[in-house]
Amino acid sequence: MLAPRERDDTRTRLLDAAEAIVADRGVGALTLDAVAAEAGVSKGGLLHHYRSKEALLTAIVARMTEEMRAVFDRLREAEPSGPGRTVRACIAWALQPRPEREARDLRIAAALLAAHAHHPALVDPVRAEHARIRALIAEDGLDHGRALAVLTAADGLFMAKIFSIWQPTEAEAGALRHALEDLAVP
16 A cells, blocks of 8 residues: 555656646547556556546646646735735736746646546636636726726636737737736726
C-alpha cells in the first residue's frame, strides 16, 4: 500500500499527464492507457486512483477550479479595498503579464475543453466559481452593467488566447487596461 505522500504524488503525475496529453495532442488522444503511459504508471495503478476517464476529468476540473480560485483571490487581495476591487482583479487577471502562467493556462484550458467534450456537467465546478466571482462583482459597489462588461472582456481575452485567435500586443493591452479601468470607477 502506498503512503499518503506517494498517493498524492501519483495522483498529481496522473493529472499532469492527462493535461499534457490534451494540450499537446488534443482531446481525442486522452485515453486511460495514454495517461498511464505518460505518467509512468501501470493502467492498474491509474485505475486505483481514478476508476474511469470521467473520474480523471472530474479530478482535473476540481484541481483547476481550486487553482483558478486561488489565483483570482490572490489578485483580489492585492487590490485596494473599496468599490471596484473585484472588477480591478478581473482586469489584472485578464491583462497582467505572466509568462510563467502561459503554458499552465493553456493546459488548464485544454483540460477544461476535454472535460466539457466528455460531459458538459463536468465543468460545473468552474461554472460555480464563475458564479462566485459574479456574486462578488454584484457586491463590488459599481454599476452592474459596467462591471459585467469588464468580466465579459476578461473572459473574451482568455478565450481568444486559448484558441490562439488573438493576443493583444503590449500597446493594445495598455489601451484595453485603460478602457477597462475607466469602467471600474464608481
